[in-house]
Amino acid sequence: MxxxxxxxxxxxxxxxxxxxxxxxxxxxxxxxISNGIRMSAFEFIGLSELIITIFWIILIFLSFYHHxxxxxxxxxxxxxxxxxxxxxxxxxxxxxxxxxLSMRVTFAAxxxxxxxxxxxxxxxxxxxxxxRKPMGILGIALIALSLFFGFRTGLFSSFSIFKEFEVKKDQxxxxxxxxxxxxxxxxxxxxxxxxxxxxxxxxxKKLENAVMVPLSILETIPSLSLFAxxxxxxxxxxxxxxxKSIGVSGIGWAPAFVALTLYTxxxxxxxxxxxxxxxxxxxxxxxxxxxxNKKEILFKIEFPLAFPLILTGIRIALxxxxxxxxxAGLVGGGGLGSFVFLGLxxxxxxxxxLGVIPIVAITLLMDGLxxxxxxxxxxxxx
Amino acid sequence: MIKLSNVSxxxxxxxxxxxxxxxVKKGEFIILLGPSGCGKSTTLRLINKMIERSSGEIFVQDExxxxxxxxxxxxxxGYVIQSIGLFPHMTVAMNIATVPLLKKWDKKRIEExxxxxxxxxxxxxxxxxxxxxxxxxGGEAQxxxxxxxxxxxxxxxxxDEPFGAVDPINRVRLQKEFKEIQKKLHKTVIFVTHDVEEAxxxxxxxxxxxxxxxxxxxxxxxxxxxxxxxxxxxxxRGEGALxxxxxxxxxxxxxxxxxxxxxxxxxxxxxxxxSEIILRQSERIPMKGGSISLEAIMEATWRGDHEKD
Numbered sequence: 001m002x003x004x005x006x007x008x009x010x011x012x013x014x015x016x017x018x019x020x021x022x023x024x025x026x027x028x029x030x031x032x033i034s035n036g037i038r039m040s041a042f043e044f045i046g047l048s049e050l051i052i053t054i055f056w057i058i059l060i061f062l063s064f065y066h067h068x069x070x071x072x073x074x075x076x077x078x079x080x081x082x083x084x085x086x087x088x089x090x091x092x093x094x095x096x097x098x099x100x101l102s103m104r105v106t107f108a109a110x111x112x113x114x115x116x117x118x119x120x121x122x123x124x125x126x127x128x129x130x131x132r133k134p135m136g137i138l139g140i141a142l143i144a145l146s147l148f149f150g151f152r153t154g155l156f157s158s159f160s161i162f163k164e165f166e167v168k169k170d171q172x173x174x175x176x177x178x179x180x181x182x183x184x185x186x187x188x189x190x191x192x193x194x195x196x197x198x199x200x201x202x203x204x205k206k207l208e209n210a211v212m213v214p215l216s217i218l219e220t221i222p223s224l225s226l227f228a229x230x231x232x233x234x235x236x237x238x239x240x241x242x243x244k245s246i247g248v249s250g251i252g253w254a255p256a257f258v259a260l261t262l263y264t265x266x267x268x269x270x271x272x273x274x275x276x277x278x279x280x281x282x283x284x285x286x287x288x289x290x291x292x293n294k295k296e297i298l299f300k301i302e303f304p305l306a307f308p309l310i311l312t313g314i315r316i317a318l319x320x321x322x323x324x325x326x327x328a329g330l331v332g333g334g335g336l337g338s339f340v341f342l343g344l345x346x347x348x349x350x351x352x353x354l355g356v357i358p359i360v361a362i363t364l365l366m367d368g369l370x371x372x373x374x375x376x377x378x379x380x381x382x
Numbered sequence: 383m384i385k386l387s388n389v390s391x392x393x394x395x396x397x398x399x400x401x402x403x404x405x406v407k408k409g410e411f412i413i414l415l416g417p418s419g420c421g422k423s424t425t426l427r428l429i430n431k432m433i434e435r436s437s438g439e440i441f442v443q444d445e446x447x448x449x450x451x452x453x454x455x456x457x458x459x460g461y462v463i464q465s466i467g468l469f470p471h472m473t474v475a476m477n478i479a480t481v482p483l484l485k486k487w488d489k490k491r492i493e494e495x496x497x498x499x500x501x502x503x504x505x506x507x508x509x510x511x512x513x514x515x516x517x518x519x520g521g522e523a524q525x526x527x528x529x530x531x532x533x534x535x536x537x538x539x540x541x542d543e544p545f546g547a548v549d550p551i552n553r554v555r556l557q558k559e560f561k562e563i564q565k566k567l568h569k570t571v572i573f574v575t576h577d578v579e580e581a582x583x584x585x586x587x588x589x590x591x592x593x594x595x596x597x598x599x600x601x602x603x604x605x606x607x608x609x610x611x612x613x614x615x616x617x618x619r620g621e622g623a624l625x626x627x628x629x630x631x632x633x634x635x636x637x638x639x640x641x642x643x644x645x646x647x648x649x650x651x652x653x654x655x656x657s658e659i660i661l662r663q664s665e666r667i668p669m670k671g672g673s674i675s676l677e678a679i680m681e682a683t684w685r686g687d688h689e690k691d
């Protein structure tokens with residue numbers, strides 16, 4: 001065994017392995033509010049847990065070696081281990097619950113730590129795949145497919161969040177839709193406002209502070225205060241028939257939408273400014289010297305070159321907004337936040353998870369997609 | 383072709399260009415030479431309206447540039463700058479096609495023209511069309527810069543220290559190639575540089591500037607042999623006369639007298655011939671069809687009217 005070649009991998013797999021031994025994997029509860037029995041991985045899964053332990057040990061060993069094809073191997077071991085763990089818990093969960101409607105299996109510390117560590121391992125080895133990226137994408141698709149398969153065949157029906165899901169199915173999809181509308185809608189609105197603002201402060205250097213300082217101040221206002229500030233103007237706006245007809249009032253979706261939009265202005269506006277400022281002046285000089293007018297320089301040269309950075313701003317805003325939209329639940333704006341706050345009120349962690357897990361999933365998905373888009377755009381430019 | 387009469391440019395009190403007049407003939411390669419800050423780049427940029435002049439008149443192809451829209455003017459004048467300014471998000475093909483696209487040429491014509499331009503600057507279309515600027519070396523990028531400036535068939539080319547950022551070996555190569563290109567195309571070129579050797583090698587005439595004023599406009603040999611004042615004499619002291627020899631083809635000075643030793647290359651310049659004479663410590667060196675003598679080289683330099691293309 002030589003020197004450690006991959007310190008992050010060693011750290012992640014050690015933490016994952018230790019958590020399996022030292023911390024509870026799941027909690028088996030009689031019903032949604034009772035205290036459950038905490039069980040470690042070996043207690044709950046039994047001997048099959050040995051396979052998962054072997055996966056962890058392989059990963060630990062791999063961190064001592066350096067080889068060209070290693071990352072693909074690490075990626076697939078991680079992916080298989082992740083799917084295998086979830087499916088095993090599902091199978092075992094169904095046995096334990098054995099048809100009882102109220103009994104459920106709630107995830108505990110070791111599960112979350114393992115999943116987080118596997119996610120980090122997957123993310124890191126995926127980045128290192130380089131030309132074998134398609135294999136990685138195939139792996140991600142296989143993970144998604146097997147989880148979907150598990151879901152459709154009822155393998156996860158003993159999991160507490162699926163118990164909650166079964167009860168609140170209709171409300172869940174409405175909330176998911178509202179949440180998506182609030183996050184994507186406000187980022188879209190913010191993009192349409194912030195790009196011109198960023199461009200304006202690039203064109204007129206004197207305006208930079210006049211534009212950027214208010215946006216920074218806006219960013220520092222706590223969201224609850226912002227809701228309160230918006231209450232009166234939006235209530236008044238709601239008296240006009242057009243706004244009334246689309247449901248604008250002091251509470252509901254409108255203050256959430258407006259507040260979320262306002263929060264996206266700084267990341268997108270600032271990145272637009274930085275993006276435009278980073279365009280090499282010599283390139284603009286050459287474009288001008290070749291007879292492009294201002295409009296052609298903007299659309300053919302400046303905007304395409306600034307766009308990757310603007311996209312990064314949009315990504316930051318979107319990630320921040322998908323999480324931030326939880327607060328819509330506080331002002332009657334709906335969204336997945338309503339599960340979170342209902343769960344808090346009912347002291348039901350499972351209900352909170354029903355809100356939080358989709359948020360985490362959507363956030364990771366969007367972050368990954370937009371990062372990939374950024375890389376595609378920068379590929380040719382360096 | 384291009385006429386500047388009594389042109390001045392001042393930036394808040396400071397006069398960068400002082401009342402200059404210059405007439406550039408069609409097909410002429412004129413060099414603006416001078417130390418940095420002498421106003422040579424400013425003069426160049428006044429012609430394609432990158433800078434607005436303060437007073438005087440400029441005519442391009444007998445038309446006052448005030449009566450031409452600036453974009454139209456620039457589309458019809460090739461422009462090459464030191465930093466090249468290739469568009470990093472576009473392929474080489476798209477870069478070269480920039481002005482033809484702005485001029486809305488049809489697709490087929492643009493495609494043919496792009497390939498033709500790459501061939502002209504000595505790069506193979508198959509290899510380079512789809513490349514991006516970050517994949518090019520400095521010399522390749524500068525060749526693409528020249529190809530881009532020539533793509534829409536402008537009659538006039540403005541070049542602002544185009545080879546200044548390229549390493550010395552590649553610079554000499556680019557200069558030679560560009561001279562060949564100019565022999566084929568006969569563009570009217572205004573070329574800014576502070577490199578004496580480059581100026582003497584490339585220019586049909588050299589316009590020497592100092593502190594915003596034109597001091598002398600003359601052929602390279604006139605400028606080296608009959609400088610108007612001490613400043614110019616100092617400017618060319620040392621290398622001037624030798625650089626001048628670089629303009630002449632050795633084969634134009636062949637005498638039908640046999641000599642022994644290795645033959646001088648057929649495309650050698652008088653400068654290279656002189657260098658060989660010194661290295662071989664012989665007053666006469668052979669070349670296909672005769673030989674070159676030290677005496678002939680000296681005479682050619684002094685007479686100064688042997689400029690043949």
